[in-house]
Amino acid sequence: MTGDGPGPGFRPRAAPAMSPDAAAAVLDAAALDALRAICDLAPLPVLDDLTTARARSVLADVDLLVTGWGCPPLDTAALAAAPRLRAVVHTAGSVRGHVTEACWERGMEVSSSAAANAVPVAEYTLGMILLTGKHVRERAREYRDRRTRGNRLRTPVRVGNYGRTVGIVSASLVGRRVIELLRPHDFEVLLYDPYVDADQAAGLGVEAVGLAELFARCDTVSVHTPLLPETRGLIGRTLLGSMPDGAVLINTARGAVVDQAALTEAVLAGRIRAVLDVTEPEVLPGDHPLWAGEHALLTPHLAGSEGNEWRRLAELALAETARWASGAGFHHPVRREGLAFLA
Known part of the structure; x- marks a missing residue:
């Protein structure tokens, strides 16, 4: 890892955290390769249970989580296992299901692909x-x-x-x-x-x-x-x-x-x-x-991203990851004070 925080030359340690189905849909081989070009990406499989020994080992040195549908809550216990974690890039819309008060208390930066969805x-x-x-x-x-x-x-x-x-x-x-x-x-x-x-x-x-x-x-x-x-x-x-x-x-x-x-x-x-x-x-x-x-x-809740539209979610998440790593900050940040007004 170069540098100790976002800025020129910084390569964050990152891990995907979501259900295996969500990962298969949104993070195809091309998206994973693009992520690896930006960060040091933890080996697969994705984290869908943050309480396992493997998950604790991965979380121990991550700077950023790339989350998606089915991500477990980032509660106090999960954050205790991830002392370096400082940012979340969500590949879907709402972050309410996994970004908890503990995340905001830590001062974590959060981005969402809601604009793409x-x-x-x-x-x-x-x-x-x-x-x-x-x-x-x-x-x-x-x-x-x-x-x-x-x-x-x-x-x-x-x-x-x-x-x-x-x-x-x-x-x-x-x-x-x-x-x-x-x-x-x-x-x-x-x-x-x-x-x-x-x-x-x-x-x-x-x-x-x-x-x-x-x-x-x-x-x-x-x-x-x-x-x-x-x-x-x-x-x-x-x-x-x-x-x-x-x-x-x-x-x-x-x-x-x-x-x-x-x-x-x-x-x-x-x-x-x-x-x-x-x-x-x-x-x-x-x-x-x-x-x-x-x-x-x-219709069966199909208006949101499906099929080839998942690629748009991945592309936005990739762009946000690159911006954050460079020190430019998120283009689509989720603010704690605005969370109540989001779907």
């Missing part, structure tokens, strides 16, 4: 906004059943994406990315976020409104708020009841942000439509009526 979630959201605006699912079903196109000049004016009003709940990483992706399209975009004022919203190119106004005005509402005690059940019967007939609710955030019973009633009544990548609970019971609901589309 936000990209496919926003792309999924944009796709669903556009497809539901054209009523693609319903019209494809009718086409399959009738085997004829019908008279397109009699298409109802509620169908189409010109001049639709889209509401974004929370200017989170994903919410902001969705706003960016919506810009080339002919939408009016409203934003509800209690931490974004009117001037900041205008800078994003959207109109800041209250939550009730957003639901009452929007043809489509997309939910991107983190699940916090104050946001559990945030979207309830009153808000859902205020949506225009035929409006769409898209949820890629957390199922518990929405009152599932109230949403189910509104969807089964045919008053609104729903695209749900998350539910409460997840997965819904096999006999839940939304499975067969004509106006509900359920």
